[in-house]
Amino acid sequence: MPNVPNKNAEADGRFIEEVARLLVPWGVPQTAARIYGRLVLSAEPVSLDQLAIDLEVSKSSASVAARTLETYRMVRRHSVRGSRRVLYEVSDSYERLLIEQGRVMVAMGDLLRGQARKTSSRTARERLKEMAEFYEVVRESMESALQRWQRRKTS
Secondary structure, three states, X not given: OOOOOOOOHXXXXXXXXXXXXXXXXXXXXHHHHHHHHHHHOOOOOEEHHHHHHHHOOXXXXXXXXXXXXXXXXXXXXXXXXXOOOEXXXXXXXXXXXXXXXXXXXXXXXXXXXXXXXXXXXXXXXXXXXXXXXXXXXXXXXXXXXXXXXXXXXXO
């Protein structure tokens, strides 16, 4: 269980592990998912050293995981003036992971459609086309949901 310093440590630890359990199938590495869960609970930005201590991982693992989360734009990095110390906090762009997944779905759909044009097997061609259509419908639904979210956020 993570070493989360507060009176709700047990509940927070369960939350962090549950966030990880849910994000890993979406392609987020385990340590990155746990860091994200930890940062969601934090009122203030957290140092890489503290994240490593709290989650009982090496600083190098925490660093790689934090950079991964930055790539997804799920967290923001803050430099401390006059120091090499870096702090992390959750981005307020919650939708970034879905946007990244949408890009994967577009690429997968393109790949499937391209292979459908090349395959000689009618059965495989139909399967590939159907799979491509499925990814397109899911991506369109996610895009629609993200647009509704943006409207809700700005109203």
